[in-house]
Amino acid sequence: MLHRIVVVGGGAGGLELATRLGRTLGKRQQAKITLVDANLTHIWKPLLHEVATGSLNSTDNELNYVAQAKWNHFEFQIGKFSGINRQAKTIDLSATLDEKGHQLVPARSLNYDTLVIAVGSLTNDFGTKGAAEHCIFLDSPQHALNFHRRLLGEYLSAHANGDDNNTVNIAIVGAGATGVELAAELRHASQQLSAYGLDNIQPENMCITIIEAGPRVLPALSAKVAGEVHQQLLKLGVHIKLSAAVEKITAEGMYTKDGGFIPASLKVWAAGVRGPRFLTELDGLETNRINQLVVRTTLQTTADDDIFALGDCAACPISEGSDKNVPPRAQSAHQQASFLSKTLALKLQGKALPRYQYRDYGSLVSLSQYSAVGNIMGGFMRTVNVEGWMARMFYISLYRMHQVVLYGVFRTGLIMLSDRIGKRTHPRMKLH
Numbered sequence: 001m002l003h004r005i006v007v008v009g010g011g012a013g014g015l016e017l018a019t020r021l022g023r024t025l026g027k028r029q030q031a032k033i034t035l036v037d038a039n040l041t042h043i044w045k046p047l048l049h050e051v052a053t054g055s056l057n058s059t060d061n062e063l064n065y066v067a068q069a070k071w072n073h074f075e076f077q078i079g080k081f082s083g084i085n086r087q088a089k090t091i092d093l094s095a096t097l098d099e100k101g102h103q104l105v106p107a108r109s110l111n112y113d114t115l116v117i118a119v120g121s122l123t124n125d126f127g128t129k130g131a132a133e134h135c136i137f138l139d140s141p142q143h144a145l146n147f148h149r150r151l152l153g154e155y156l157s158a159h160a161n162g163d164d165n166n167t168v169n170i171a172i173v174g175a176g177a178t179g180v181e182l183a184a185e186l187r188h189a190s191q192q193l194s195a196y197g198l199d200n201i202q203p204e205n206m207c208i209t210i211i212e213a214g215p216r217v218l219p220a221l222s223a224k225v226a227g228e229v230h231q232q233l234l235k236l237g238v239h240i241k242l243s244a245a246v247e248k249i250t251a252e253g254m255y256t257k258d259g260g261f262i263p264a265s266l267k268v269w270a271a272g273v274r275g276p277r278f279l280t281e282l283d284g285l286e287t288n289r290i291n292q293l294v295v296r297t298t299l300q301t302t303a304d305d306d307i308f309a310l311g312d313c314a315a316c317p318i319s320e321g322s323d324k325n326v327p328p329r330a331q332s333a334h335q336q337a338s339f340l341s342k343t344l345a346l347k348l349q350g351k352a353l354p355r356y357q358y359r360d361y362g363s364l365v366s367l368s369q370y371s372a373v374g375n376i377m378g379g380f381m382r383t384v385n386v387e388g389w390m391a392r393m394f395y396i397s398l399y400r401m402h403q404v405v406l407y408g409v410f411r412t413g414l415i416m417l418s419d420r421i422g423k424r425t426h427p428r429m430k431l432h
Helices: 012-026 045-053 065-071 141-161 177-195 223-235 277-281 330-348 388-407 409-425
Strands: 003-008 031-037 075-078 080-085 090-094 103-105 108-111 114-117 168-173 206-211 239-241 246-249 253-256 261-263 266-269 307-309 362-367 371-377 383-387
Touching: 003 012, 012 031, 012 065, 012 330, 012 388, 031 065, 045 141, 045 177, 045 388, 065 075, 080 277, 114 330, 141 168, 141 177, 141 266, 168 177, 168 253, 168 261, 177 206, 177 223, 177 362, 223 239, 223 362, 223 371, 223 383, 307 330, 330 388, 362 383, 362 388, 371 388, 383 388, 388 409
Parallel strands: 003 031, 003 114, 031 075, 114 307, 168 206, 168 266, 206 239
Antiparallel strands: 080 090, 090 108, 246 253, 253 261, 362 371, 371 383
16 A cells, blocks of 8 residues: 555645655655645735735636646645544544535545644734734635725725715734735725726825834844835835734724724734644644644654644744744745655655754845845855845745746746736736
């Protein structure tokens, strides 16, 4: 019987790993590769802020798991991961239901010899009162589409009523990359919506506020780059409240601990990450305070050598003996997927497993069509700041690298050509 490798989670890391394993071990009939996800399609998570504003049509950038599995010699199983029996080496999948609650696929169990958990992360609201009820979290394409519908609804309502000089207030909690990029995309969207004739809300009447508990925007980047981004956001008319922790959220807006109030009809929480809560209930696997699975530098869980974890759901030391973990970033998942595709081949041969060491290649932040900034790691570990057109090209290349892993160079080239043509034949933003 072929060795059974089950990868749970079709995000960037899990999908890249299943594709790499399918093209090697699967194609050579050395192992049976199965990818499990609760959805039928994949979209790269760093694009969700563009889906939310309508700058990107999600249906044009989705990958279908069934087709990807067929093309790359692995199997896809739809289902929500709900538990493990480590002794029996099985995982449990919940029943899949349609929109009306009717069962499409029954609950079932899958056998594995090696299991890889790559279920990603969720936004961490830190238990803030009212956050879960009143905020939108950009954790999935559905969340992003819900935000887009609400944003478009504000404009269509104002347009239908014929009222001039309406306002729409949007508050974003968190000045990390997601919050900053979303704010810039929203300003671009306000200009595009006005250009398409929905001008009863003028661009300057979309009031965008970023609320950050820390002393500056983009704490993961250098103070110099963060300062430049801060100034560019101010030029775009984005309001920024620093050192202002959110205490309570209501339907009307957000209250900060310093006594301030920010009115907002649309509220987004983009601060902090945590692992899904069910990870803490997986048959004795060790987790940390934010629900991540604790793994060694081999990416094996501390409790079971046959269970690995990668990406945002894994708490992996940044290097052997370090008390600092690998940051939850797209490049981390990409590196770990590449690492595990080689590691699991060695495991099948009974060889010693190598140790993963994170390499930071820098960080880039897109300010929509206006600019991009960030830093990249140069030779001898020097940090080189980049901005403008060059930074924008580096930023776009990150997504193209993801596509190359999934589709190959030739098909990615065709996708790029199709995207170029589409810009001339489709609206500049999604209007439905």
